[in-house]
Amino acid sequence: MIKRTLTVTGLALACHTALAAPELQTGYFIDAPVTGLYYKTSSNYQGFTEKGAFKYNTGDVITFFIGNDDTSFPLATLSGQEVITPTLAATTPSRSVNMTRLLLSLDSTPENREEIHLVSKALSDPDFQQRLKQINLQALDTSREVLGLELVSVKEAAQHLNESQSYIEENFTSKDVILHPMNVKYKNIIIKRRDWQGNLCFFDVARKATPEYFGPIGSMTYMITPKGIYEYPDVGDYFGSTDNSVPSCELNYSRRYKEIMFEPISVFEGWDGLIGCAANGCTRSDLNGFSIDDYDDEGDWKYRTVAINYDPHTRLLMQKNQGLGPKDTVPHTNQAEYIWFTYDNKSNQSIDFEGIWLETHYSNNSDVSNQCLWIMPDAIFSAEASGTECPTSQSAYRDNVTRQHADMWWLAPNNTKASLAQLNAPVKWYDEASTPRYTSWEYLPSGPNWDQGVLYRLQQHIVIDKEGKQQAQTHQITELKKYHHQES
Known part of the structure; x- marks a missing residue:
């Protein structure tokens, strides 16, 4: 589970129709194990998931579909790996949570959430497929009338993902080190998609050439060492200003990192993610997870989903946060939504x-x-x-x-x-x-x-x-x- 993420500083970091190749692997699509999700790989291996299981060749890119074949609604495309989840299969928290909402809403056995069964004949109906292809997984509620489905709530889907993470930890924990982040310079890109009041954030293309305008995009460059973390000059990750001179969706360039800064490793004691596993090397379990934060952060109560995922093929680390709305300890709207992309300086970029x-x-x-x-x-x-x-x-x-x-x-x-x-x-x-x-x-x-x-x-x-x-x-x-x- 993710106890504490790097949000504050931004440092968070089958059936088949092809012959089996020597490198044939078995992976699992877990949103609870999903049965009946059609998939096709870049090496033309294809079939339906069975209790989450699918086959792929090393290096494959896989597309998953809701329906009977590859002309059906495409749910996600990503690199083949042992465990695939909705949080790994999308860059935005809204799409990840809404992917789960859709799968749960199409589950033919809603009384048993320990598995998801996509076996309804309706999924192959051309009219329903046409309606599926009209939906927006970024804002699923706007597609409710198009689908004609009773959709599960965001909070129910978030709780389901949280429970699925426990299943993954129990069944797929690995001690194999897949990343050694120590003494490697990383770039961390931060995109703010909503502020805490729920206002949408956009990059204004008309201001693209304006000096010091970065819109909702920030970045940091840092290196983890045994003694501590070096942060290098960059535009930073501070949005808005207390006097409202800088809108809450805009990067505050005046708060940029102008010189090399150092913080001792003791400051980050107890943190998870890239920093937490750097000393001994990071396993898949260290760099993949989903949790619901619900705690008092020095008077600022956190109530949100937190997801972290690492793709060893692209060497890209993603973190996504999404506010879950108000509650008794959170009186404000609490709709902030962020994405972080972290990669080393040898990646494509x-x-x-x-x-x-x-x-x-x-x-x-x-x-x-x-x-x-x-x-x-x-x-x-x-x-x-x-x-x-x-x-x-x-x-x-x-x-x-x-x-x-x-x-x-x-x-x-x-x-x-x-x-x-x-x-x-x-x-x-x-x-x-x-x-x-x-x-x-x-x-x-x-x-x-x-x-x-x-x-x-x-x-x-x-x-x-x-x-x-x-x-x-x-x-x-x-x-x-x-x-x-x-x-x-």
């Missing part, structure tokens, strides 16, 4: 966007449609897709769709590299009439070059719910997958 991408559109009351994009530093051209196949000749890409993708704010002349922060930050951008638009991006890296994941593009507008809380209402869901690089 960016995704190459130049080349061919398959773009899949899901929209209300319409069929799913695909098109292919040829992305260059200063322009994007499209071509018709043949199913999920794209032409590889540049001459086939005739339609200029650059303006329709103005929310790809990382693209610029002489640059097609996107940082992990850019691919996971909600952005406020502007159309040709200077009307503000909103897009939430989500990307979980997969594969050795981080480019085999699925990029979710959620085009949204802001609404106020009956409780007065901001919600991002999604009107267009798009998935983008890198197809392959263009032919020379």
Whole structure:
């Protein structure tokens, strides 16, 4: 269990249709063990999970689907490993918790939460699949009417994840060291998605060139040593200001780290995560977990979900926090939501966007449609897709769709590299009439070059719910997958 995380300082860090290869492994999808979740690997091994179990080859990227085959609703895509959970399968806490809410709501044996059975015939119904593909896992409650399901609550799902973590600890604890973080310089990216009042946080693309503007994105650079932790000059992780001169969703650049700082290791005694296991090396159990914080932190009561996950294939550590709302000890709205990405200085740190991408559109009351994009530093051209196949000749890409993708704010002349922060930050951008638009991006890296994941593009507008809380209402869901690089 995660007793105390590094939130304050930001340092938290089957059936089958293919022949079995010598490196065939067994993994488990645990949200309680799930039976009936369809999966397909990048080496074309496929089938249904049985009590969570699935097969994969070392180095595979796996996609899980709710339905009967790979044309069904895609739940998650990530690197194959021994234990996969909703918290590992998504970059945002909302998507992780809502993934659990959806699975629990589709469970055909709700009286037994020790397992989840996805065996209902409704899951293969084309109409239900169409409705599934219209939902927004980032804000599932806005899809309640579309699905026609009685969804379990956020708190019930969080409690279920907490209980599932106990099951994982009892059945999959490993003492094998998978990471040696001592004397390694790490970069820690912090993205604030909501403040404690529930206000949504966006990066304003119009201010991208403004000095000292970083929006809801902070970063820290540090090194753990036997004697203590060195923090190096960086923009920092402090958001807002006490006098409200800096909005709560914006990084306060004046509080940046201007010089090398050192804190003795005794300051971090009792901490979990990367710092807690650094001295002896970190096991999978050290770097993966889910808990519900409910304690008094020197007068500031913490009531929130805390998730930490490490992917040894991408060498990426994620931490996610989400407030669970008010209670007797928490009188305020308590809706703050953060993401942390931590990686060493030898990791990729960016995704190459130049080349061919398959773009899949899901929209209300319409069929799913695909098109292919040829992305260059200063322009994007499209071509018709043949199913999920794209032409590889540049001459086939005739339609200029650059303006329709103005929310790809990382693209610029002489640059097609996107940082992990850019691919996971909600952005406020502007159309040709200077009307503000909103897009939430989500990307979980997969594969050795981080480019085999699925990029979710959620085009949204802001609404106020009956409780007065901001919600991002999604009107267009798009998935983008890198197809392959263009032919020379």
